Amino acid sequence: MFLMDDRGKYSKYIYNLSFKGIFNMNMPKSINHDLAEIAQKNRLSRIKLADGASVPRIGQGTWFMGESAANREAEIAALRLGVELGMNLIDTAEMYGEGNAELLVGEAIKGIRDDVFLVSKVYPHNAGQDKMAASCEASLKRLGTDHLDLYLLHWRGNIPLAETVDSMEKLVEQGKIARWGVSNLDTEDMQELTRISKGTHCVTNQVLYHLGSRGIEYDLLPWHRSRNMPIMAYSPLAQAGSLRKGLLENEAVAEIARDRQCSPLQVLLAWTIREGDVMAIPKASSLEHVLENASAGLIQLTPEEVWKLDDAFQMPSWKVPLDMI
Numbered sequence: 001m002f003l004m005d006d007r008g009k010y011s012k013y014i015y016n017l018s019f020k021g022i023f024n025m026n027m028p029k030s031i032n033h034d035l036a037e038i039a040q041k042n043r044l045s046r047i048k049l050a051d052g053a054s055v056p057r058i059g060q061g062t063w064f065m066g067e068s069a070a071n072r073e074a075e076i077a078a079l080r081l082g083v084e085l086g087m088n089l090i091d092t093a094e095m096y097g098e099g100n101a102e103l104l105v106g107e108a109i110k111g112i113r114d115d116v117f118l119v120s121k122v123y124p125h126n127a128g129q130d131k132m133a134a135s136c137e138a139s140l141k142r143l144g145t146d147h148l149d150l151y152l153l154h155w156r157g158n159i160p161l162a163e164t165v166d167s168m169e170k171l172v173e174q175g176k177i178a179r180w181g182v183s184n185l186d187t188e189d190m191q192e193l194t195r196i197s198k199g200t201h202c203v204t205n206q207v208l209y210h211l212g213s214r215g216i217e218y219d220l221l222p223w224h225r226s227r228n229m230p231i232m233a234y235s236p237l238a239q240a241g242s243l244r245k246g247l248l249e250n251e252a253v254a255e256i257a258r259d260r261q262c263s264p265l266q267v268l269l270a271w272t273i274r275e276g277d278v279m280a281i282p283k284a285s286s287l288e289h290v291l292e293n294a295s296a297g298l299i300q301l302t303p304e305e306v307w308k309l310d311d312a313f314q315m316p317s318w319k320v321p322l323d324m325i
């Protein structure tokens with residue numbers, strides 16, 4: 001447990017973390033483990049990609065970060081604390097703030113680049129042979145690094161998938177990216193992609209997935225599982241519940257949160273990663289939110305809890321088009 005001083009602040013008991021800002025923050029009620037334990041658990045429970053690289057089950061999103069000078073310091077602090085707590089996969093995109101999120105991430109990872117699994121995404125209209133190299137170069141420059149650990153096609157556009165695969169493979173050969181993947185591709189798109197020569201080099205598909213949006217469980221997630229290609233779940237917190245009315249107030253979610261003395265959002269996050277083979281990338285811009293999300297990595301829902309949530313939010317028993325935002 002945390003040791004607190006008499007003003008309710010964290011004490012220096014948090015010996016493992018070099019992150020100083022933590023000593024001045026108030027502890028969310030939902031945190032009932034010490035930081036070293038949270039960091040260790042998140043660093044140990046990882047997911048293997050097909051090429052052997054390992055990534056944390058909980059990473060960090062950055063959409064809407066870097067858009068306000070007033071929030072800059074807090075956002076950088078949040079990302080750095082997240083890395084220390086083992087959420088050391090950071091997801092960004094050239095689209096986010098038209099490069100401003102990448103600039104912010106670049107600042108956040110200064111001095112800790114080697115400890116971060118860095119992911120960025122290319123716009124569909126830049127995902128062809130004449131533009132992708134320049135897009136990637138610009139992302140690298142904004143991020144202050146010489147390579148990305150993973151580069152994703154943000155969504156499918158008009159450029160043929162085969163051309164995107166060729167361009168991605170060239171970037172791998174040049175050492176600009178270590179591997180590549182896609183985002184927002186439904187099952188038929190994935191089948192088409194993997195029929196293309198070297199299309200099977202794709203390591204992940206980043207898609208919308210949260211308790212209130214379970215369409216991928218019908219066929220996309222099983223397809224990925226059968227190929228050992230993990231899904232990366234975006235908006236795992238349903239954007240703090242706003243993507244599905246009544247999600248956080250639902251009795252099953254609330255009851256589990258009450259029993260476990262955690263927050264409904266932690267239940268959502270624990271649910272998304274419950275099987276151990278889905279990565280989730282919640283976005284949080286405060287230390288308190290980062291701490292809560294990181295500590296959700298210690299919550300292993302019981303089969304009874306999962307059934308309760310299944311009952312409240314059933315997966316579809318027919319094909320639904322891929323949900324996206």
Ligand code: NDP
Nearest residue numbers: 061062063234235236237238239240282283284285289292
């Ligand atoms: P999330 O589901 O991650 O929710 C983010 C929201 O939840 C923010 O408002 C955040 O507030 C709030 N929040 C985070 N943690 C807590 C907490 N512990 N308690 C209360 N509120 C909390 O939504 P996103 O849409 O941001 O998805 C995550 C990431 O996925 C994106 O940032 C992006 O990197 C990626 N993404 C990819 C897409 C794609 O097309 N490939 C599409 C959408 C997202 P605050 O910021 O104040 O902490």
